[in-house]
Amino acid sequence: MEEDDPRERRSPEERERALMKALPAVVSHVFARAPGYRKRDPEVVPEEVTDRAALAKLKLLRKAELPELQRADPPFGGLSVIAPPQAAKLFSSPGPVFELEPRSVDPWRASRALRAAGFKAGDVVHNSFSYHLTPAGTMIETGAHALGCAVIPAGTAPTEAQATAAAQFRATAYGGTPSFLKVLLDRAAEMKLDLSSLTRASVTAEALPAALRKGLAERGVQVLQWYGTADAGLIAYETPAMEGLVVDEDVILEIVRPGTGDPVPQGEVGEVVVTILSGDHPLLRFATGDLSAILPGQSPCGRTNVRIRGWMGRADQSTKVRGLFVHPS
Amino acid sequence: MEEDDPRERRSPEERERALMKALPAVVSHVFARAPGYRKRDPEVVPEEVTDRAALAKLKLLRKAELPELQRADPPFGGLSVIAPPQAAKLFSSPGPVFELEPRSVDPWRASRALRAAGFKAGDVVHNSFSYHLTPAGTMIETGAHALGCAVIPAGTAPTEAQATAAAQFRATAYGGTPSFLKVLLDRAAEMKLDLSSLTRASVTAEALPAALRKGLAERGVQVLQWYGTADAGLIAYETPAMEGLVVDEDVILEIVRPGTGDPVPQGEVGEVVVTILSGDHPLLRFATGDLSAILPGQSPCGRTNVRIRGWMGRADQSTKVRGLFVHPS
Numbered sequence: 001m002e003e004d005d006p007r008e009r010r011s012p013e014e015r016e017r018a019l020m021k022a023l024p025a026v027v028s029h030v031f032a033r034a035p036g037y038r039k040r041d042p043e044v045v046p047e048e049v050t051d052r053a054a055l056a057k058l059k060l061l062r063k064a065e066l067p068e069l070q071r072a073d074p075p076f077g078g079l080s081v082i083a084p085p086q087a088a089k090l091f092s093s094p095g096p097v098f099e100l101e102p103r104s105v106d107p108w109r110a111s112r113a114l115r116a117a118g119f120k121a122g123d124v125v126h127n128s129f130s131y132h133l134t135p136a137g138t139m140i141e142t143g144a145h146a147l148g149c150a151v152i153p154a155g156t157a158p159t160e161a162q163a164t165a166a167a168q169f170r171a172t173a174y175g176g177t178p179s180f181l182k183v184l185l186d187r188a189a190e191m192k193l194d195l196s197s198l199t200r201a202s203v204t205a206e207a208l209p210a211a212l213r214k215g216l217a218e219r220g221v222q223v224l225q226w227y228g229t230a231d232a233g234l235i236a237y238e239t240p241a242m243e244g245l246v247v248d249e250d251v252i253l254e255i256v257r258p259g260t261g262d263p264v265p266q267g268e269v270g271e272v273v274v275t276i277l278s279g280d281h282p283l284l285r286f287a288t289g290d291l292s293a294i295l296p297g298q299s300p301c302g303r304t305n306v307r308i309r310g311w312m313g314r315a316d317q318s319t320k321v322r323g324l325f326v327h328p329s
Numbered sequence: 330m331e332e333d334d335p336r337e338r339r340s341p342e343e344r345e346r347a348l349m350k351a352l353p354a355v356v357s358h359v360f361a362r363a364p365g366y367r368k369r370d371p372e373v374v375p376e377e378v379t380d381r382a383a384l385a386k387l388k389l390l391r392k393a394e395l396p397e398l399q400r401a402d403p404p405f406g407g408l409s410v411i412a413p414p415q416a417a418k419l420f421s422s423p424g425p426v427f428e429l430e431p432r433s434v435d436p437w438r439a440s441r442a443l444r445a446a447g448f449k450a451g452d453v454v455h456n457s458f459s460y461h462l463t464p465a466g467t468m469i470e471t472g473a474h475a476l477g478c479a480v481i482p483a484g485t486a487p488t489e490a491q492a493t494a495a496a497q498f499r500a501t502a503y504g505g506t507p508s509f510l511k512v513l514l515d516r517a518a519e520m521k522l523d524l525s526s527l528t529r530a531s532v533t534a535e536a537l538p539a540a541l542r543k544g545l546a547e548r549g550v551q552v553l554q555w556y557g558t559a560d561a562g563l564i565a566y567e568t569p570a571m572e573g574l575v576v577d578e579d580v581i582l583e584i585v586r587p588g589t590g591d592p593v594p595q596g597e598v599g600e601v602v603v604t605i606l607s608g609d610h611p612l613l614r615f616a617t618g619d620l621s622a623i624l625p626g627q628s629p630c631g632r633t634n635v636r637i638r639g640w641m642g643r644a645d646q647s648t649k650v651r652g653l654f655v656h657p658s
Contacts, residue, residue, distance in 0.1 A: 075497045084479055084498045085451040085452070089470075089481070090479055091494075092490060092497070096497075122415075131461065150416040150417065151419070152418070153418055153462065155460060170413065
């Protein structure tokens with residue numbers, strides 16, 4: 001299989017020790033540099049946040065709170081450890097919610113998802129996510145560059161021009177939504193363009209129906225998905241085993257009862273909450289608003305981290321999940 | 330004034346010696362790695378191209394030829410020293426003409442133009458050029474990053490969202506077209522957003538009427554322009570002296586009689602032809618199709634390189650330039 005980060009195969013105990021060892025340093029760093037966090041949890045002693053029970057006492061930071069927090073204390077609500085002039089790129093997503101890309105290689109940690117999907121140095125990656133004001137395009141691009149790939153920044157350019165460029169450059173891999181990948185392949189076929197070079201895809205931002213994945217596989221493209229947000233970057237990613245999404249190595253993941261900050265019993269559906277242990281763009285207990293659940297056991301691919309089921313709906317509304325109604329409060 | 334590259338202030342003789350010393354090595358490199366060039370000039374001995382007279386014997390590479398050359402020998406007509414998998418980014422401009430961005434810091438050399446326009450580390454640059462399939466967006470972004478600026482990749486996002494982001498991040502500088510800068514400032518004013526932080530702009534891709542420049546200056550924005558193409562990157566740039574555009578330090582510029590490869594007498598209007606002495610993305614005698622002329626004398630800003638007048642029309646049609654008809658053949 002593809003060459004990967006040895007951290008992906010360490011024992012769960014070793015990983016948990018490493019995460020919990022890093023946690024108090026990250027909380028201290030965030031409390032010192034991002035006063036908005038300290039204001040939310042004035043009683044917390046950062047150095048004492050050394051396990052999941054202590055972490056679970058921090059207030060959740062809900063995505064839905066961000067517009068108001070950022071309006072009151074622009075630009076980031078006091079929740080970023082760096083100011084806009086120190087960022088690489090600055091974004092605005094619908095809300096509006098303002099985000100930043102730090103100045104580092106692979107700033108969204110997307111390379112781990114792309115590598116699991118078979119992307120490697122020398123690949124020509126056709127990137128159909130927009131680069132304009134929102135970060136999806138740069139997530140794919142920076143991850144692909146970290147692996148040594150070339151990128152066609154196709155974005156939302158007209159489909160015909162995208163198909164022409166993908167064929168001319170013999171694109172080998174695709175990043176974007178799965179539905180647009182089908183549109184692109186269909187258009188290329190209509191135009192009698194040869195896109196047989198394209199054999200791998202890493203998709204996100206919408207559901208991947210089994211029939212669509214199968215149809216794309218029959219056309220020679222292996223499609224794997226990943227899950228992340230514009231605030232957190234990569235959270236979890238599919239591997240060739242295609243059994244759930246493996247959590248990223250720099251993420252502490254919790255599944256909580258929607259409307260509360262309380263972790264649910266393992267395996268139950270709840271809201272995805274992430275703590276990102278990244279030096280220049282950390283997040284503490286960020287509640288994504290998305291529902292998922294831990295998938296018991298380990299991936300047959302050899303990666304040892306916890307897995308989640310795919311996206312199971314939004315936590316901010318009553319949602320029917322696999323026949324059960326989940327209420328947010 | 331802004332800190333700049335000492336090469337910009339060397340004596341014209343020293344610059345010419347350095348350019349002519351580098352030239353045969355670049356021609357040798359190109360002939361060895363890009364067989365399309367050798368095929369066009371089989372008689373040329375690269376090591377003997379040591380002065381402008383020898384350079385002027387190479388066949389012009391016309392922009393209008395590229396679609397056919399690239400169709401016959403995809404993707405680059407044998408005219409690139411690297412293949413798509415070795416590029417950072419891959420582009421397609423109307424034609425279609427396919428271009429690449431090499432893997433280097435400041436790959437389009439745009440930082441020189443931005444620095445002359447007052448951009449510096451810590452600036453927040455609002456970039457309104459598209460990132461999608463064409464390289465204008467990345468030219469500004471990579472140049473700004475080379476200087477240590479943060480970038481808002483606004484592209485062609487809706488004007489209201491762009492104005493909101495520029496105000497939220499307190500953008501200090503702008504890259505894009507001059508006409509859209511006016512649209513952006515007008516919309517921000519309508520929305521009662523404070524964009525007084527924005528004081529510098531580097532514009533290109535369209536004419537900059539004196540009245541527009543004056544109007545923008547009255548609103549607090551100093552606007553300087555630069556000239557380049559998707560194939561060549563930066564060719565020449567305005568400085569605070571605002572007397573013509575100073576040629577980039579890695580460019581050998583010729584002005585030739587349109588329809589021929591013959592240099593015109595100094596000061597006469599002709600087609601802009603450039604040779605780019607860049608290790609990973611060189612170009613030999615690329616005929617831009619644009620008309621301009623050498624402006625005699627030196628810039629009062631202290632930069633010693635040759636200056637050209639702004640864009641004076643297209644060479645591929647009879648064009649009336651300052652009252653004179655210029656015929657391409």
